[in-house]
Amino acid sequence: MSQQSVPFYDVNRTYEDNYEQGPFGLFAEALKEAESAPTADGKVPAHVGRHSEAFLGVPVDLAFGIPAGPLLNSRFTTAAFRMGFDLATYKTVRSRAWGCNPFPNVLAVHPKSVDGSLTPGSAELDEGVLADTNYEAPISISNSFGVPSQDPDVWQPDMRAAIEAAGPGQLLVPSFQGSRVEGMSEDDYIADHATTARLVKETGAKVMVMNTSCPNEGHNRLLCHNPQLVGRITEAVKREIGDIPLMVKLAYISDDASLELMIRSTVGRGTVQGFSTINTISARLVDANGDQALPGAGRDRSGVCGNAIRGAGLEMVSRLAALRDKLGLDFAINGVGGVVTPADYHAYKNAGADSVMSATGAMWNADLAREIKG
Numbered sequence: 001m002s003q004q005s006v007p008f009y010d011v012n013r014t015y016e017d018n019y020e021q022g023p024f025g026l027f028a029e030a031l032k033e034a035e036s037a038p039t040a041d042g043k044v045p046a047h048v049g050r051h052s053e054a055f056l057g058v059p060v061d062l063a064f065g066i067p068a069g070p071l072l073n074s075r076f077t078t079a080a081f082r083m084g085f086d087l088a089t090y091k092t093v094r095s096r097a098w099g100c101n102p103f104p105n106v107l108a109v110h111p112k113s114v115d116g117s118l119t120p121g122s123a124e125l126d127e128g129v130l131a132d133t134n135y136e137a138p139i140s141i142s143n144s145f146g147v148p149s150q151d152p153d154v155w156q157p158d159m160r161a162a163i164e165a166a167g168p169g170q171l172l173v174p175s176f177q178g179s180r181v182e183g184m185s186e187d188d189y190i191a192d193h194a195t196t197a198r199l200v201k202e203t204g205a206k207v208m209v210m211n212t213s214c215p216n217e218g219h220n221r222l223l224c225h226n227p228q229l230v231g232r233i234t235e236a237v238k239r240e241i242g243d244i245p246l247m248v249k250l251a252y253i254s255d256d257a258s259l260e261l262m263i264r265s266t267v268g269r270g271t272v273q274g275f276s277t278i279n280t281i282s283a284r285l286v287d288a289n290g291d292q293a294l295p296g297a298g299r300d301r302s303g304v305c306g307n308a309i310r311g312a313g314l315e316m317v318s319r320l321a322a323l324r325d326k327l328g329l330d331f332a333i334n335g336v337g338g339v340v341t342p343a344d345y346h347a348y349k350n351a352g353a354d355s356v357m358s359a360t361g362a363m364w365n366a367d368l369a370r371e372i373k374g
């Protein structure tokens with residue numbers, strides 16, 4: 001069992017405080033060192049050059065890192081690089097400023113099963129999962145942010161700085177998504193994705209990940225549950241970004257027919273070069289009295305991540321790898337979900353992942369990349 005450290009994203013502070021004052025713990029120390037040694041030599045992290053892998057065709061030391069979420073800005077991504085995470089994803093940005101859900105945004109989650117896992121489709125997800133502030137290993141949490149974003153005038157220069165802070169064998173991975181606002185037509189929604197991709201491209205991005213695990217037309221229906229629409233969006237995005245490799249972030253998709261249609265609608269048309277999966281699994285969260293755990297309307301359900309969802313993530317990666325063989329199509333698979341120990345990283349590699357990322361596990365163990373590198 002890996003050691004828990006002070007999370008670099010402090011769940012006891014607001015998103016805004018984290019954005020202004022973070023990162024914390026070992027990441028804060030790493031950032032201090034980075035700021036005092038900003039030369040090319042100072043950029044070289046421990047263990048560099050021991051591996052030689054690639055992410056969407058870009059060479060990296062070890063294709064392991066942190067997915068979209070807890071790395072809020074260039075201070076977080078720079079600290080992640082210094083801690084040996086060779087892939088650092090800049091939290092999902094939008095074409096416009098977008099507010100964050102009210103505090104709290106994170107709670108600890110305690111599924112009933114002995115191993116702490118949650119299975120997609122199980123009754124527990126609707127009946128209620130205990131959520132509180134008792135954070136314990138193996139760590140599972142829920143996050144409820146609503147994908148906040150700064151205005152492009154703020155995130156574009158900061159993303160540029162984040163890209164430049166990568167050391168040798170490291171890669172900054174920008175994440176973006178479209179924004180659905182009232183009165184928008186489907187064409188407007190598609191165009192918003194393309195606009196956001198162009199704004200990301202302007203920062204000098206070498207690759208990008210598009211989040212499709214966001215709500216689309218109604219409760220529990222996500223954009224990635226509409227493969228045809230994702231196909232149309234990625235065509236529009238491709239026209240903006242040209243040869244820059246594009247990865248699509250998917251939530252858990254339960255049936256192979258939909259997954260195959262997703263692959264055919266994107267990779268099959270030459271618009272997408274990889275999939276990153278999974279995002280969180282939606283569950284009803286309750287406190288010890290059985291009441292709604294997160295305050296406010298529309299927050300009875302929230303996404304669970306960490307240890308609880310590893311089984312679901314591994315299953316999605318295995319099925320994607322099997323479909324890749326069956327269809328004879330070439331695309332990268334980025335395995336995400338419940339990686340809290342080096343053994344979990346290896347399980348994803350064995351399931352067919354070309355690269356692996358950890359959000360919750362890395363938040364509570366800043367040394368995770370170093371432990372994997374050995």
Ligand SMILES: Cc1cc2nc3c(=O)[nH]c(=O)nc-3n(C[C@H](O)[C@H](O)[C@H](O)COP(=O)(O)O)c2cc1C
Nearest residue numbers: 067068069092211278279305306337338358359360
């Ligand atoms: C604090 C936090 C914020 C997140 N925000 C985003 C986001 O903005 N965009 C996104 O695509 N995924 C987001 N995620 C989901 C993660 O990228 C990942 O898919 C999920 O947490 C499962 O990985 P894990 O079990 O290692 O945490 C977030 C996760 C966490 C923990």
